[in-house]
Amino acid sequence: MIQGRKHKMQNNALLTAKSKKDQESADNPHFPEKRHSEYLIGEWTLASVAGNDLKAMELVTSSVQTLSLAENRLARLQMAVAEATRNAIEHGNQYSSDLLITLQVLICPGIVIVRIRDQGEQLRISEPADLATKLAAPQTGRGWGLYLIKRLVDHWQFRNEANGHVIELLLYHKQTKDDNRSEKKDLPLSSQIYILENNGEKT
């Protein structure tokens, strides 16, 4: 099931999220808190079934085609959206036919934001900050999605809400100097570090 619509430019409230200074862990993302007004350009709901991760990728691709993103930037966004949507389907909604995924694409000058919301129970994000730690864990062939997402987009944040979870992926239109590097640096756009409030466990 897919329901959706493309929006004409309409104002959308700035993101709000609980933040706390000076309590940083290596896992916490830096996400620019203050931005220009955002415009919602696309919104869809998807069923929590396998394959809708790719559908989400297609929908986002379609909605940003007028932005003229560089090919490698678009490829990164596509992959991050597919991975994040799959996490929402699998770990968030756990393939429940009663629970939906909401996909939103927002733009503001120079920036694309994709917001993916599920309706699952509380999750804890637990992701090693570095590759060595990641490789030291038992390798099952799974569990690389969030690691990948973190490195594909310029900023990301995850939060638990009353009725599910939201992950937001932010990508600048223009290629950053990090695009061709194997190691990215945090961009000093915000001193606000988002603190995750979790009760559960996420793989």
Next chain:
Amino acid sequence: MKITVRQIGNVTIITPEGKITIGDGDVALRTSVREALENGSSNLLLNLGNVTTIDSSGIGELVSSYTSTSSRGGKLKLSNLPAKVTDILHITQLITVFEVYDNEKEALDSF
């Protein structure tokens, strides 16, 4: 996903074609690597030249294959990486983990 397995000298060359993604190639790759190891191969070369798409599950399988081989005292190397796969390995920093070669000959000579 189609996987071809060849033996050249003491190296088992595994060549997947198509996607290495969740539910589409990831298990097949894992099975091929496991079978090669169980058959006594300790030098594995993954020729990824015909891989069209890879996702986090594919990345996970590459890492899992590498650690499985290494834990048995073997070596797993990569060759013929498409640009997309190269980019993903750079993004994930896994390019620093795998031995990567431009072509099979260079890879075979390295074992």
